[in-house]
Amino acid sequence: MITKPKGCHDIYGIEAKKWNYVSRLIDEVCSRYNYNFIRTPIFESSEVYHRGVGETSDIVTKETYDFVDRGDRNMTLRPEGTAGVVRSYIENKMYGDATQPTKLYYNGTMYRYERPQSGRDRELTQFGVEVLGSDDPMIDAEVISLAVNIYKLVGLKQIKVNINSLGDKESRDNYRKALVEYFTPYINDMCDDCKNRLEKNPLRILDCKVDAGTEIMNNAPKILDYLNEESKERFEKVQKYLSLLDVDFCVNPSIVRGLDYYDHTVFEVEADIKDFGAQNVIGAGGRYNGLVKQLDGPDTPGMGFASGLGRLMLAIEKEGIELPIDDSVDCFVMYVSETEKDYATTLVQELRMNGFKVDTEYTGRGLKGQFKQADRLNSKFLLILNDEDLKDNLIQVKNNKTKQEEKVELDYLMYYLDEQLSQEDECDCGCGCDCGDDDCCCDGDCHCGDNCHCHDED
């Protein structure tokens, strides 16, 4: 059997419906903030990522999908969204548009050559936003609040926002020096990974899981003490705007993003859920004022965040959130004889053209099997064709919840279904009552017999 590539997934069925639902919700929220959707290529010249993401860590050297195309060009499957969006911003001269800042969002697949584990795949779907052309701290706060609002709207409750500031380049360089100076005498007491980090990326020592909580770590210099006045003031404004936007957050000095291009505000949104495994950060981002210039564009500030849709779906599942997915069809058309089948063919078509969600039988099941199939498909109404009835221009319509059945004139069918289905919307159990219960609005005269709570104790 041919198997899927390592770290990839087939998403289908109810799972796919959930993904689409969340994607639509992202569209909705981004639209309210007036961010515009952008589609960029799934692969770019390798240069985009080498220069954008930086060559310091393992990222570019070991964890991208690189290939040489037939024209001998070095290409890379996009490992993240920001660099490609920035490339597009520059190439299309969006900085020339009158409507600055440019506010964009994306939602698509990314590729990383990693060893899969919980919450980490080789093909992943990320959505994210980028704001280019404004250095206003208000934007920093807006981007964070947009992220939080998406999570809240899907129903997540256990989320934590951690923010930090890396300051400008001057502040960051000073801090880096201070860290190296501080840790060097203690380095032999620290874990092997930290020994490597001291040279490669000293900021990341603060993220270490092994040495976390030790005295050495607790007494390490804090970035916030190394911010210059300007950076400090900027960070305070970000916090002020976050409060005005009613976003709960924690200042956490150990939040250090791994990439070179970040400066000033950085943040992570964590799903605070039990058993979520090692990858509990569902979204992260920050300000990158140097990136546009680094990719040969005009010196333009930027701010953004990205979030893995897969991890978000995982969080939704772990928190037990039920998304409002409509997994039903309006009607299922049943038949037995050939003439009935012929009529079914045109009837199904006619119903669909009139906006009904309709399915029918395609595998030769008997009537009993068709009833079962209709149940599996959560059909609200069963349309049962019968040669005798057809002669009289009649059709049997059965409400699959109340089990009530009546013969309806064919000319009247569309109108009848329309009317019945709009009643459906008023009452979940379809019994036509109004007890005020969330699941059933029955007044005690319920006859639906179908999962109805109207006779449960009060």
Added chain:
RNA sequence: GCGGUAUUGGUGAAGUGGUUAACACGCCGGAUUGUGGCUCCGGUAUGCGUGGGUUCGAUCCCCACAUUCCGCCCCA
């Protein structure tokens, strides 16, 4: 890049170096003369991830590969 884990029908799974690979669910059909979801009866695997090896013989032992899940590194 490093380490651990698993892989048996549509699904959940038991199991053994040796003739016919449990059980349950599901599915299909019948009892029910065209109206089901209960009950009863019957049917339902190209045979145990792929390729090698050991063996008289392997689903079960060994090796490699693929994929799964989990942790480390890294984290965009």
